[in-house]
Amino acid sequence: MTHDKIHPEAIVRPATQADRFYESDPDLLSEEVDSFLNNHPEPETYGDLAAVIVPHAGYFFSGNVAAASYKRLNPARHYKRIFLLGPSHYEWLDGASVNVAVDYYQTPLGKVSVDRETGRQLIASDHVFAYEEKAHDREHSIEVQLPFLQRRLQVVPPIVPIVISTNKWDQLKRIADVLKPYYNDDNLFVISSDFSHYPSYSDACKVDEATKKAILSGDVEQFINVVERNARSGMRNLETSACGEYGIITLMLMLDQQSKIEHLLYQNSGDADRHGHDRVVGYHAFAVYRNTVAKGMKQASFSLSEEEKATLKNIALESIRSALGASAKPAPQVSPSLRRKCGVFVTLTKRGQLRGCVGYFGEDVPLDELVKEMAQAAAFEDPRFPRLRRDELRDIQVEISVLTPRRRIHSLDEFQLHRHGIYIKKGSRSGTFLPQVADEVNWTKEQFVGHCSQDKAGLGWDGWRDAELYVYEAIVF
Numbered sequence: 001m002t003h004d005k006i007h008p009e010a011i012v013r014p015a016t017q018a019d020r021f022y023e024s025d026p027d028l029l030s031e032e033v034d035s036f037l038n039n040h041p042e043p044e045t046y047g048d049l050a051a052v053i054v055p056h057a058g059y060f061f062s063g064n065v066a067a068a069s070y071k072r073l074n075p076a077r078h079y080k081r082i083f084l085l086g087p088s089h090y091e092w093l094d095g096a097s098v099n100v101a102v103d104y105y106q107t108p109l110g111k112v113s114v115d116r117e118t119g120r121q122l123i124a125s126d127h128v129f130a131y132e133e134k135a136h137d138r139e140h141s142i143e144v145q146l147p148f149l150q151r152r153l154q155v156v157p158p159i160v161p162i163v164i165s166t167n168k169w170d171q172l173k174r175i176a177d178v179l180k181p182y183y184n185d186d187n188l189f190v191i192s193s194d195f196s197h198y199p200s201y202s203d204a205c206k207v208d209e210a211t212k213k214a215i216l217s218g219d220v221e222q223f224i225n226v227v228e229r230n231a232r233s234g235m236r237n238l239e240t241s242a243c244g245e246y247g248i249i250t251l252m253l254m255l256d257q258q259s260k261i262e263h264l265l266y267q268n269s270g271d272a273d274r275h276g277h278d279r280v281v282g283y284h285a286f287a288v289y290r291n292t293v294a295k296g297m298k299q300a301s302f303s304l305s306e307e308e309k310a311t312l313k314n315i316a317l318e319s320i321r322s323a324l325g326a327s328a329k330p331a332p333q334v335s336p337s338l339r340r341k342c343g344v345f346v347t348l349t350k351r352g353q354l355r356g357c358v359g360y361f362g363e364d365v366p367l368d369e370l371v372k373e374m375a376q377a378a379a380f381e382d383p384r385f386p387r388l389r390r391d392e393l394r395d396i397q398v399e400i401s402v403l404t405p406r407r408r409i410h411s412l413d414e415f416q417l418h419r420h421g422i423y424i425k426k427g428s429r430s431g432t433f434l435p436q437v438a439d440e441v442n443w444t445k446e447q448f449v450g451h452c453s454q455d456k457a458g459l460g461w462d463g464w465r466d467a468e469l470y471v472y473e474a475i476v477f
Contacts, residue, residue, distance in 0.1 A: 010103040017140045018108055021058045022147060026108045032059055033151040036067035046074035050259065050290040051189035051251055053215070053244075054148075055283035056086065056141040061269040062194065068265040068285040070148045079188045081115045082149065083160045083179065085247035086141030086192035093165035095128045096175050097135040105143065105159065109150045115158035118182075122160070128174045135163040141192040141244070149190075164246040172246060176253035183254045185290070191251050193244020195282035196230075198237040201270040207233070208266060208282040211241050215286060216261050219340050220252040237279055251288070258405060260289045304402065308335055309477040315368055316346055316375035316398045323376050324390045339366045343403035343472075345434060346374040348388070350395045356382040361406065361423065361432075371400060400477055401434055406470040415471055417445045424449070424457045426467035431456025435474050 018024035023032050036059070052069035055062035088097075100119040104111040123129045136142075142161045149156050166172060183189065195211055196204040207230050214226035230241040242248060255261075264285040270277045304312075311332055318329055344367060345359025356378035360370060375398070379388040388396070406423055409415060415422060418439060423432040433452045443451065453464035 011101065012104045012106050012111060013099070013102040013136070015106045015108060015143065016138055017143050021056075021140055021144050022063075022108075023059075024108050029108050029147055030151060032063070033067075033147050036063040037071055037148075037152065039064055040068050040071040043072055046072065046077070047287075048185070048290045049073060049077075049188065049287060050183065051191060051288040053191045053193060053248060053251070053284065053286035053288075054145065055194045055285075056144045056192045056244075057194055057269070057281060057283065059144075061272045061281065062267075062283045065265050065267050065283040065285045066145075066148055069287055070152045072264070072287045073149075073152050073188075075152060075154050077153070078155060079157045080186040081118060081158050081160055081182075082156075082188045082190060083162060083182065084142045084145060084190045084192065085162050085164055085244075085250060086139065086145075087244045087247060088135050088139065088163045088165035089141065089243075090138055091132060091135045091163075091165065093130075093132055093135055093163065094168070095130060095164075095166050095171060097132040097163045097165075098122050098129055099136045099161040099163075100131050101133065101136075105146055105161070107143070107146045107150065109147055112146050112150070112156055113158040115160050118158075118160050122162075122178060125178050126174050128166075128171050129162075129178065132163075135165070136161065139163055145190055145192060164250060166246060172249050173253060176250045179250065180254045183256075189251060189254075189288075191244060191247045193242055193248055193284075195243075195284055196241050196268070197239040197243060197281050198279045199235050200237070201268065201277040201280050203235050203238065204268045204270070204280045204282045207235060207238065207241050208268070208284065212263055212266065212284055215248065215252070215284075216263055217336075217340070218252065218255060218259070218261055219336070220249055221339060222336050223252060224249065225336070241282075255288070258290050258407065260405075262287045262289065304337060304475055304477075308338055309400070311335075311338065312368065312371050312400055312402075313398050313477070315371050316400065317396075319372040319375045320379045320388065320396070321393065323380065324388070324393065326390060326393065334368045338368045341366055342405070344370050344374055345401040345403070345474075346371060346378045347399040347401070348375075348378045349397045349399065350392060355392075355396065356385050356388065358382055359401070359403075359432075359434075361403065367402065401436070401474040404473045404475075406472045409469050409471050412445055412449065412469075415445055415449070415469075417443075417448060419473060420471040421474060422449055422452050423470040423472065424453050424459065424464050424467050425470070426457070426459055426463065429457050429459055431458070434476075436476055 023029040054066045098119040214223040268280040268282040270280040343361040348356040358377035421435045
């Protein structure tokens with residue numbers, strides 16, 4: 001629902017794509033959007049939806065895929081604002097343009113308010129943001145999202161329209177850094193992107209599957225590598241595998257340990273036009289959730305092969321040997337999984353007795369590098385033990401715990417002893433017990449959490465009761 005009571009001097013951006021990408025008649029447009037939304041079941045639970053990735057082609061081709069994402073919005077949810085991130089199809093910006101020149105976006109269904117104040121704050125915060133009129137006056141990637149929001153949400157909040165057009169890593173990182181504080185419960189992010197452009201139907205399915213897996217990995221470097229590999233593949237007529245690549249990168253850079261990525265639907269234009277299979281455009285629908293795991297959702301996590309586990313153990317041992325001045329082997333080549341950013345603990349034992357254990361709940365260091373750092377920290381910086389000596393090396397065993405993203409809980413009923421680790425945080429104090437600690441002691445879950453609160457976080461036995469509680473799992477080897 002939108003409201004048309006506006007100030008007579010308000011500046012309104014017209015609906016430039018009506019009768020091109022979607023119907024211009026309000027009744028026909030409502031019927032068209034609703035028909036797409038009705039193709040998808042109402043979710044059993046809405047979850048804490050943080051972002052969607054949706055296509056922006058003509059509704060005849062991509063409307064059904066876009067509806068799969070928009071159906072995940074809770075119609076009664078009141079967001080403070082919606083950030084719309086789209087690519088520029090007409091102007092090269094070498095940055096991001098925020099439309100702060102208009103008060104409203106017009107569609108046949110009414111007017112949508114623009115949060116010009118937030119837009120101005122973005123521009124003032126970093127010169128990577130600016131306003132370029134030509135980036136917005138004809139751009140369809142943002143406009144075509146609005147009728148879906150108008151039909152799905154009972155109240156459409158103000159929007160922040162942002163067109164991103166830069167392939168420079170440092171600028172994309174700065175864009176993400178400025179936007180990340182807004183990645184919270186108040187706001188929704190809509191990332192507008194089509195996928196493969198103009199290969200054959202069968203080739204599109206292949207390249208779009210690879211891109212999908214890269215996004216689901218949650219690893220922005222893997223996504224970039226896949227897009228670049230697609231471009232070098234020599235696939236006939238393939239111009240791009242994600243026209244909204246820069247918006248997707250921005251979103252992935254904002255994701256935290258609480259974020260879960262779900263793939264909802266894939267189709268391409270050949271599914272709507274059975275005669276047009278020689279040159280197609282691919283469309284994906286994704287939903288990104290915060291804190292809540294929806295049914296069937298894929299987490300931004302992974303498993304490790306036995307070879308990868310062995311590689312990480314070798315990295316840990318060789319990093320300690322190198323720090324002690326012992327001969328060390330050259331660093332091995334690592335798989336993309338070992339470049340994923342996640343938390344890890346490295347535990348050292350000597351003849352079965354603990355000799356050091358240090359870890360880091362991080363999302364800013366690749367796993368292989370973090371294992372190297374934590375191995376040296378366990379050997380030389382654990383305050384409970386003296387620095388490891390070179391003559392102890394032959395008796396040292398390494399155990400590595402790769403951590404899944406933490407999930408906030410609000411009751412111990414959500415905590416499973418032996419399966420979950422616990423992380424307790426209150427103010428500047430925090431502490432954790434790994435899941436395998438439960439295998440070494442005969443504690444109830446209340447005792448497990450009490451000891452962590454008292455012995456690790458320094459909050460006292462009952463300090464956990466008004467602290468933040470998180471659970472996580474660990475791949476231990």
